[in-house]
Amino acid sequence: MIYNFSAGPGVLPEPVLREVQAEFLSYKQGVSIVEMSHRSDAFATIVEQLEARLRRLMQIPDDYAVLFLQGGATLQFSMVPMNLRETRRFAYLDSGVWSKKAIADAKHFGDVVVVGSSAATKYRELPAWPQTISDVDYLHVTLNNTIEGTRYTELPDTDVPLVADVSSNILAEAIDVKRYGLLYAGAQKNIGPAGLTLVIIRRELIVDRQLPSYLAYSQHVDSLLNTPSTFSLYVAERVLAWVEDEGGVEAMERRNVEKSSLFYDALDASPLFHAVVSGTERSLTNIPFTTGDAGTDEAFQRFAEAHGLIELGGHRSVGGLRASLYNAMPLEGVKRLIEVMHEFEQEGQDVSYKNV
Numbered sequence: 001m002i003y004n005f006s007a008g009p010g011v012l013p014e015p016v017l018r019e020v021q022a023e024f025l026s027y028k029q030g031v032s033i034v035e036m037s038h039r040s041d042a043f044a045t046i047v048e049q050l051e052a053r054l055r056r057l058m059q060i061p062d063d064y065a066v067l068f069l070q071g072g073a074t075l076q077f078s079m080v081p082m083n084l085r086e087t088r089r090f091a092y093l094d095s096g097v098w099s100k101k102a103i104a105d106a107k108h109f110g111d112v113v114v115v116g117s118s119a120a121t122k123y124r125e126l127p128a129w130p131q132t133i134s135d136v137d138y139l140h141v142t143l144n145n146t147i148e149g150t151r152y153t154e155l156p157d158t159d160v161p162l163v164a165d166v167s168s169n170i171l172a173e174a175i176d177v178k179r180y181g182l183l184y185a186g187a188q189k190n191i192g193p194a195g196l197t198l199v200i201i202r203r204e205l206i207v208d209r210q211l212p213s214y215l216a217y218s219q220h221v222d223s224l225l226n227t228p229s230t231f232s233l234y235v236a237e238r239v240l241a242w243v244e245d246e247g248g249v250e251a252m253e254r255r256n257v258e259k260s261s262l263f264y265d266a267l268d269a270s271p272l273f274h275a276v277v278s279g280t281e282r283s284l285t286n287i288p289f290t291t292g293d294a295g296t297d298e299a300f301q302r303f304a305e306a307h308g309l310i311e312l313g314g315h316r317s318v319g320g321l322r323a324s325l326y327n328a329m330p331l332e333g334v335k336r337l338i339e340v341m342h343e344f345e346q347e348g349q350d351v352s353y354k355n356v
C-alpha cells in the first residue's frame with residue numbers, strides 16, 4: 001500500500017481512478033474520452049455536470065460565473081490584474097512563496113501595494129489583514145499557503161473586491177464564495193489532474209478590456225473559447241461526483257480537521273519531529289514539519305519511502321518535510337505516517353538511512 005503525500009499534483013480518490021481506467025478505451029460513443037470533440041453532446045454534458053456539481057458543492061450564487069481555463073494558478077497571477085484593472089492599483093498580502101509570485105506578475109499591469117507581509121518570519125505566520133483599504137481595484141490573498149502551511153480562517157470587512165488563490169484548499173474546507181469577487185485554483189491539488197484551472201468570478205467584475213482573446217475573462221463566460229484540457233475536465237467531474245457522494249465539502253472539512261489534528265497532535269508530542277507552524281494559523285491540507293536537522297529530515301524521507309509513504313519532502317524553496325493531506329488522503333494514511341514516524345524515532349535513525 002502506497003500513500004502519496006504530494007503537494008500537487010496530489011492524490012486522487014482510488015474509486016475515481018478505477019472508473020477512469022475502466023472507461024478509458026471507450027467512453028459512451030465507443031471512442032476514448034481523449035479522442036472526443038469538446039463540442040460533442042457527450043462532452044458538453046460532462047462540462048455542464050462539472051459546473052453544476054461545483055455550484056452545488058460550493059453554493060456558488062447565480063451572479064457568479066465559473067470559468068474552466070488552462071495555464072494553472074500561475075496564469076491567473078497575470079489574468080487577474082489584466083482583467084480587474086480600473087485604477088491600476090492593486091493590494092496584495094505577502095504570505096508566502098505563491099503570493100510573492102502573484103505580486104511579481106501583477107507589477108506588469110499596475111502599482112502593487114503590499115498591505116501586509118510576513119516575509120520577516122520566513123512566512124511562518126500570516127500577515128494581518130489591513131485595517132482599512134481603499135483606492136485599489138482589489139485585495140489579493142493566498143488563502144491557504146501550500147508551501148508554508150498557513151491558512152486564513154477569517155476575512156476582513158472590506159468594500160474592495162477580495163481575490164483569493166484557493167489552489168490548495170478548494171473543496172477541502174468551506175469557502176464563503178459571496179465574500180469574494182474572484183476565486184481561482186489550479187485543479188491538481190484537490191480536484192483532478194493538472195491542466196485545468198477554475199475561476200469563480202462575480203459577473204459584474206467581468207469587463208471587456210480589449211485583451212487578446214484567451215486572456216479576457218469575458219471570452220470564457222458560458223461557453224468554451226477553445227479546446228480545453230478535456231481529460232482533466234472529465235476526471236474533475238468524476239472527482240466532484242465522488243465528493244458529493246461522500247457528503248460534500250462539509251464532510252471533506254470534517255475529515256480534513258480530523259486527519260490534520262491527529263497529525264499535529266503527533267508532531268506536538270514527538271521527541272524528534274515538530275510542526276513548523278503553530279497555533280490557529282495551521283493549514284488543514286499542507287503540513288510542513290522537521291526534525292530541525294536537514295540530514296535527519298532526508299533520512300526520514302528515505303525511511304518513509306521504504307515504508308510506502310512517498311512525496312514527504314518539503315518544497316524545494318524551503319526544505320524540510322511536508323505532508324499534504326488532501327481530500328483523497330484517507331485517515332489510514334495519516335495513521336500509517338504517524339506509526340512510521342514512531343518507528344523512526346525508535347530505530348530508524350541508523351546509518352543505512354543516513355549518509356547515503
Ligand SMILES: *Cc1c(COP(=O)(O)O)cnc(C)c1O
Binds near residue numbers: 072144
Ligand atoms: C500550486 C499552487 C500554485 C501554482 O499552481 P500552478 O497551477 O502550477 O500554476 C499557485 N498558488 C498556490 C496557492 C498553489 O498551491
